[in-house]
Amino acid sequence: MKRFYAVGFALLLAFDTLNLICFKLAGTEALPVAMDIAWLLRVFSHPWIYGAVVGYIGAFVTWMSLLKHAPIGPAFAASHLEVISVMLLSWWMFSEPVTATQIAGALAIVAGIVCLAFAESREETAADAVPA
Amino acid sequence: MHGLVLILWLANVLLDTSGQLAFKAAAGDDRAGDGLARWRYMFARPWIWAGIGCYVAEFVVWIAFLSLVPLSEGVLLGSINIVAIMIAGRFLFSERLSPLRVTGILLVAAGVAIVGAGA
Known part of the structure; x- marks a missing residue:
């Protein structure tokens, strides 16, 4: 069962990452941004946007399957830790510079997500302890 | 910015x-029943x-946002949603904010502020 969760969390992270990378690729192809039909048509004419949709659907299905049994804390963390995978991939794929401020900010955000994940786990344990 | x-x-x-x-x-809604x-x-x-409706609109707004900023920065700035939802849950659904949650919220908010200031 442990392996099922590990695979599930990894899959969730992968789908979220795929979603964001595809969003960026489709958005860049469709530049310049304008709040009009022409821009929307440009966005939806690029195959990348459908990769983003696949990412959304995959993440949704994985999340729903995980939540049925998986502990909420790690699930919460896995659903938000794509900041790390996306940072690494943006640096590698889009040659985005990783600045010191970004690293400092990312560390604080990740620490915050870990705190929130622990808080969720604790709430769940507390809820389980209440007799039905 | x-x-x-x-x-x-x-x-x-x-x-x-909002979504x-x-x-x-x-x-x-407890009156909804089952299945x-x-x-x-x-x-x-x-x-x-x-x-x-909110999610459909968000789809469009999010892609516009991400095409204008570096992806790594955009994703970090987007983490503010975690904070907003927890605070809204506190006021609208009286969800409890334990000290650990408050710490988490403050850390995420601080991280977003650091990235935002550098953007």
């Missing part, structure tokens, strides 16, 4: 939070549609 980027960022937080709260209101009847009950009421 560039003007349009700031507007898109704010719109994203607003739409994401999640609308879904919570739809799913948390298929629950879905029928939810789709016959406005909350779930409000949530879907």
Whole structure:
């Protein structure tokens, strides 16, 4: 069962990452941004946007399957830790510079997500302890 | 931050939070029953549609936002949604904010502020 969760969390992270990378690729192809039909048509004419949709659907299905049994804390963390995978991939794929401020900010955000994940786990344990 | 980027960022937080709260209101209705009847009950009421509407609008706003900023920065700035939803849950659904949650919220908010200041 442990392996099922590990695979599930990894899959969730992968789908979220795929979603964001595809969003960026489709958005860049469709530049310049304008709040009009022409821009929307440009966005939806690029195959990348459908990769983003696949990412959304995959993440949704994985999340729903995980939540049925998986502990909420790690699930919460896995659903938000794509900041790390996306940072690494943006640096590698889009040659985005990783600045010191970004690293400092990312560390604080990740620490915050870990705190929130622990808080969720604790709430769940507390809820389980209440007799039905 | 560039003007349009700031507007898109704010719109994203607003739409994401409103969408999640609308879904919570739809799913948390005790009168909805179970199974298929629950879905029928939810789709016959406005909350779930409000949530879907927010998410559709958010899709457009989010792609516009991400095409204007570096992806790594955009994703970090987008983490503010976590904070907004927890605070909204506290006021609208009286969800408890334990000290550990408050610490988490403050850390995420500080991280977003650091990245935002550098952007």
